[in-house]
Every structure is written in C-alpha cells, then in structure tokens.
Amino acid sequence: MFDGPYTFYHALAGGVIIGLSSFIASLVTGKIPGISGVCSRLLVPATKDKSWRLIFLIGLIAGASLAFNTITAASVYRPSASLIVMAIAGLFVGIGTRVGGGCTSGHGVCGMGLGAKDSIIATMTFMAVAVITVFITHHLIA
Known part of the structure; x- marks a missing residue:
C-alpha cells in the first residue's frame, strides 16, 4: 500500500494519521497542536512545557525522514x-x-x-x- 507509485491511499493514510495525531496531541496536552504555535513557543524562554513541543518537532522531522527513506513514491518530491x-x-x-x-x-x-x-x-x-x-x-x- 505504501510502496510504488503515489496513489489516493497514500494521501488518505497521511490525512488519517495527521488528523489522529492532532486529536491525540490535543487530548494529551490540552493544546491545539498547530506547528507554528508549537515551534514558536520553543523559542520563548518562559515556556514551561517545552518537552512535548520538542518531541512534536522531532517527530515531524523524523516522520518526514522516515517517509523519504522508506516510501518509493516520496522520492519523486524534491x-x-x-x-x-x-x-x-x-x-x-x-x-x-x-x-x-x-x-x-x-x-x-x-x-x-x-x-x-x-x-x-x-x-x-x-x-x-x-x-x-x-x-x-x-x-x-x-
């Protein structure tokens, strides 16, 4: 399902994972996990809840890296x-x-x-x- 040419199922799976991740992050942290807000607060010294924000950012980068290194269809996007x-x-x-x-x-x-x-x-x-x-x-x- 996730190898070979890019299909509707890639987009569907990505959308479901993004939506589910957003829901879980909201549930666990009580905050809306918009990337700009999550990341910009990492730069504010007074932010007390930096750990989950850093994990979120690392997960974004690691997920993209994993996709580009394991899914053939991702290699065409440069x-x-x-x-x-x-x-x-x-x-x-x-x-x-x-x-x-x-x-x-x-x-x-x-x-x-x-x-x-x-x-x-x-x-x-x-x-x-x-x-x-x-x-x-x-x-x-x-």
Missing part, C-alpha cells in the same frame, strides 16, 4: 526551486503565519476540525493565494 527562493518563500510563510494568527496546519487541521470560523476563512484564504501563486509562477513567469 525542491523545484533554488535554496535562495525556498528561503525567501519560507520567510514569507513565517510572516504570513504570524499575521494570520497561525499556520495552515493549525487553521486547516485543528481550527477547521473544531469548526472555528476564523480558521475556515483563513484556510480558504491560504488555498486561494496558493492557487493564484501557482498560476502566476507556472503560467505567467515561466
């Missing part, structure tokens, strides 16, 4: 832009995360799962901007 373009994009994502009150995972997975109207609006905005960005970069700046 950066399509230079390191400088990726760094600039990351900077814009970080700014947008702070301005938008959370990241796509926090709003899209956790906030929408809780039925938060601001998260629904934020996710719709993220998706609209993503569609526009892909259109511009693939059709107008080619």
Whole structure:
C-alpha cells in the first residue's frame, strides 16, 4: 500500500494519521497542536512545557525522514526551486503565519476540525493565494 507509485491511499493514510495525531496531541496536552504555535513557543524562554513541543518537532522531522527513506513514491518530491527562493518563500510563510494568527496546519487541521470560523476563512484564504501563486509562477513567469 505504501510502496510504488503515489496513489489516493497514500494521501488518505497521511490525512488519517495527521488528523489522529492532532486529536491525540490535543487530548494529551490540552493544546491545539498547530506547528507554528508549537515551534514558536520553543523559542520563548518562559515556556514551561517545552518537552512535548520538542518531541512534536522531532517527530515531524523524523516522520518526514522516515517517509523519504522508506516510501518509493516520496522520492519523486524534491525542491523545484533554488535554496535562495525556498528561503525567501519560507520567510514569507513565517510572516504570513504570524499575521494570520497561525499556520495552515493549525487553521486547516485543528481550527477547521473544531469548526472555528476564523480558521475556515483563513484556510480558504491560504488555498486561494496558493492557487493564484501557482498560476502566476507556472503560467505567467515561466
């Protein structure tokens, strides 16, 4: 199921694992596990609950590493832009995360799962901007 060409089942399994992980993290910690909030609080000296946040971050990195090293379909996903373009994009994502009150995972997975109207609006905005960005970069700046 998880080897060979990428299929609907890969996406389904990933979605189920993300949703279940989010639910378990919320249950165990009592906090919404949006990645930007979890990780940004690691940089605040006064944060008392750093251990689960660090475990969460390590799990994200380890999970991605495990997928890229064990699932054949994952090997086709490589950066399509230079390191400088990726760094600039990351900077814009970080700014947008702070301005938008959370990241796509926090709003899209956790906030929408809780039925938060601001998260629904934020996710719709993220998706609209993503569609526009892909259109511009693939059709107008080619």
